[in-house]
Amino acid sequence: MGERGDIVLPGWQTMSYFSDVSNLCWFLEPEFAHQVRRLHSLVGNAVVDDGRFIIVGTGSTQLFQAALYALSPPDAAEPMSVVSAIPYYSSYPTVTDYLRSGLYRWAGDASTFEGDAYIELVCSPNNPDGSTREAVLSSKNGKTIHDLAYYWPQYTAITGAADHDIMLFTVSKSTGHAGARLGWALVKDKDVAQRMTKFIELNTIGVSKDSQLRVAKILKVVLDMYELPGNKHRLFEYGRRQMSMRWRKLRAAVKASGIFSLPEFQSSLCRFTGEETETYPAFAWLKCEKEGVEDCESFLRNHKLLTRSGRHFGVEAKYVRISMLDRDETFDLFIQRLLSLR
Amino acid sequence: MGERGDIVLPGWQTMSYFSDVSNLCWFLEPEFAHQVRRLHSLVGNAVVDDGRFIIVGTGSTQLFQAALYALSPPDAAEPMSVVSAIPYYSSYPTVTDYLRSGLYRWAGDASTFEGDAYIELVCSPNNPDGSTREAVLSSKNGKTIHDLAYYWPQYTAITGAADHDIMLFTVSKSTGHAGARLGWALVKDKDVAQRMTKFIELNTIGVSKDSQLRVAKILKVVLDMYELPGNKHRLFEYGRRQMSMRWRKLRAAVKASGIFSLPEFQSSLCRFTGEETETYPAFAWLKCEKEGVEDCESFLRNHKLLTRSGRHFGVEAKYVRISMLDRDETFDLFIQRLLSLR
Structure with missing residues (x-):
């Protein structure tokens, strides 16, 4: 801009x-x-x-x-x-x-x-x-x-x-x-x-x-x-690329860990872009599948990962909410720490 | 500024x-x-x-x-x-x-x-x-x-x-x-x-x-x-001059009417200016002294003067509140109309 x-x-x-x-x-x-x-x-x-x-x-x-x-x-x-x-x-x-x-x-x-x-x-x-x-x-x-x-x-x-x-x-x-x-x-x-x-x-x-x-x-x-033809500085496309990249990193880390799961989303036709697109929410809803861990927020906090417990959202503490909108450095550090968990 | x-x-x-x-x-x-x-x-x-x-x-x-x-x-x-x-x-x-x-x-x-x-x-x-x-x-x-x-x-x-x-x-x-x-x-x-x-x-x-x-x-x-010596563009002094002028006009109009009264204020030493000064409130609290007028707001509205009834402030309708902070044109029109009342 x-x-x-x-x-x-x-x-x-x-x-x-x-x-x-x-x-x-x-x-x-x-x-x-x-x-x-x-x-x-x-x-x-x-x-x-x-x-x-x-x-x-x-x-x-x-x-x-x-x-x-x-x-x-x-x-x-x-x-x-x-x-x-x-x-x-x-x-x-x-x-x-x-x-x-x-x-x-x-x-x-x-x-x-x-x-x-x-x-x-x-x-x-x-x-x-x-x-x-x-x-x-x-x-x-x-x-x-x-x-x-x-x-x-x-x-x-x-x-x-x-x-x-x-x-x-x-x-x-x-x-x-x-x-x-x-x-x-x-x-x-x-x-x-x-x-x-x-x-x-x-x-x-x-x-x-x-x-x-x-x-x-x-x-x-x-x-x-959006009114200048061929312009590449378009906010929503830029935002989508960022979100897509972060979700790719997060899904890879979750898969590597073997102890968490994430919601899956169906892709749909976006009338704005004209393309079939996935959902990349601003928050990730992570479930801890590791045996013996009932309180996912505490488990993650012990590994220096700050999230918000599912309890605040009316469900079990096995769930936590993760912000996908933090600064790049913070998000990348989050992914690194997540990757170290097994 | x-x-x-x-x-x-x-x-x-x-x-x-x-x-x-x-x-x-x-x-x-x-x-x-x-x-x-x-x-x-x-x-x-x-x-x-x-x-x-x-x-x-x-x-x-x-x-x-x-x-x-x-x-x-x-x-x-x-x-x-x-x-x-x-x-x-x-x-x-x-x-x-x-x-x-x-x-x-x-x-x-x-x-x-x-x-x-x-x-x-x-x-x-x-x-x-x-x-x-x-x-x-x-x-x-x-x-x-x-x-x-x-x-x-x-x-x-x-x-x-x-x-x-x-x-x-x-x-x-x-x-x-x-x-x-x-x-x-x-x-x-x-x-x-x-x-x-x-x-x-x-x-x-x-x-x-x-x-x-x-x-x-x-x-x-x-x-x-206020840190430039001798500067004349000082906000509070400017504001005080404006308020003092408006109150002078209002008091003169009220006196001429003979049917209203306003609160009187004692002057005090202002430690900010170092001068003895009067009070010039942002609102005037006008009382209608005219016989037979119980609802001052209605009386004034009938003469195209918009005020706020004392009832909203917990007292009798003989009182109204007048804004002293409106634009110059509006304030002057207010004074003109007030002057026409007897």
């Missing part, structure tokens, strides 16, 4: 709370919204027609809470049940419950949930195990939030434009700018979009304009690269 | 979640922390010695919630009572209660609160009425949060360095960059600082680095101006 992604922010700029008073999401920078629409149009991973509302958030973590707030009845006697099929993203239970809200409450594994009213979180490709997912529950009073943080061409085949009621995306996993703390939701229903906006107003009175303007610039440069 | 306040952010910069893993507040940019310390040292409005923790937040609204979370026992049977003396900032009750948290709950006017355990919010100078305040409650089990958003030389005399357990500040009211959504807390106790950091981790996984770096640059330029 070179210097093309630089942005200059003058000292006097963007001082007001407001970005666009005519927009339902009044703190959404129009240029950021424009680049988000352009991005989805290029990649083809989500429907982003004019009827869809864009809500910007301080990362998708804030948008997740905004969606819980928007989907929970404000005056119910009991908190709404929030569920997700195991293994689920370890932050879902923690972030749902840390304020002990009377509006919503973590209720565990969606697959074993009994009840009619719920909010189901569907993460696809799934964090931690990389699987492609759909909602497991279905009910007139049930709602779903689709967390599509990883539905980008560097991680998986783009098989079609997702068209759900609430879809969450984040800059952290699309371009990798986690430090900008920026995400966005695509929302079908106007009332839901309004309540999500209200949540962000109450929670942080809007979202950093500096991050919105900067990320808009970065997205613009990324997208412009 | 001219171009000196500009910042260039390269596309590749600040991608990680982490700013400083060695710091308790791991998402705090060291350069932002450095400029915050420099700022308080110059202005002399708060103790910022090395023992004090700086926690950065997405505006002081997020830090307020972080402090409620940090001060509420995690396993109490009843939510902690949150109180503030009337008239209190209208967002305190709303932001405390929107998630119906089991940890804390709005309990109204501090002056009439009966009980031993509470969190008292002390805003000084106070939003909405500009009064200088201290805590009204005192108890072994009581905690205080000092909201010092307006304790800057453009609004009031700096009579000494505040030295409370938790002090909240925001860029919105110090330099006026509300769009950056950036605030900071100065915290004495390590456990409290840790729990506030945890809240922000769960709420938004940190705070925009782009805003932190940009505001650090803006503060640096503001502060550098």
